Amino acid sequence: MVNEPPDARPRRRLRPTRRGKVVLIVGALLLVSAAVLVPLTLLGPDEEKRESPRSTLVIPEGHRASQVYAAVDRELGLKPGSTRKAASTADLALPAQAEGNPEGYLFPATYPLDSATTPSSLLRYMTDTARKRFGADHITAGSQRNNVTVYDTVTIASIVQAEADTAADMGKVARVVYNRLLKDMPLQMDSTLNYALKRSTLDTSSADTRIDSPYNSYERKGLPPTPIGNPGEEALRAATSPTPGPWLYFVTVGPGDTRFTDDYDEQRRNVEEFNRNRRTAKES
Secondary structure, X not given: OOOOOOOOOOOOOOOOOOOOOOOOHHHXXXXXXXXXXXXXXXXXXXXXXXXXXXXXXXXXXXXXXXXXXXXXXXXXXXXXXXXXXXXXXXXXXXXXHHOOOOOOOOOOOEEEEOOOOOHHHHHHXXXXXXXXXXXXXXXHHHHHHOOOOHHHHHHHHHHHHHHOOOHHHHHHHHHHHHHHHHOOOOOOOHHHXXXXXOOOOOOOOOOHHHOOOOOOOOOOOOOOOOOOOOOOHHHHHHHHOOOOXXXXXXXXXXXXXXXXXXXXXHHHXXXXXXXXXXXXXXXX
């Protein structure tokens, strides 16, 4: 990688990845039609007896736990911070590796709401759904095949969800993650920096890559300590069955144009094109 001096103006550094998709309300609305309605077969016997839903809550793919908490607070008409507080006492069905943090296990779907819905019951609904989906045989087999735990697979899927420009790119993005892990290279994913800095942006400064955080995948090798969002089915599929290939770098130079390579010089040229496109877009 090329070392660049810190600059107050965000600059595009040479990095293996480029996603950083800005989370917009419009994006969430577009996902409503694609969200999966959790079937009643995933509910416990007590929950099946509940009244017909009065409304629903859509959790889009890739939303972070903080966004889910805020959405639940809004939908249930609660004081901000209520659902976050409930998460610490809700007795959620999480793997030991999560250490009580539900990030990655608030499964993206459309959830029914009724008069009996509480933050705790809704969070349990989400994590129970995730455990059932993530406990499927193909997820377990894929994790074993890739020599990682299921929790690691969810973490990788969350990175794929945040980084991939299109669903078609997800398998290649997952392969880049595995290739870099196998080579003991830092992942250098902007999405993990965005998570640490509680933002979503396409611009990353040199100073950003030096922040003191376990989610700084520029300075720390291996996976981040937790997922960085809540991945959907396609990202999970990519994480369990990544596309075969030698790639170590990728950059999205324009909408629908993500270029993968294992050649550093080629990556530099692609990054330069990305920067030109960004400058042109800002000037227009």
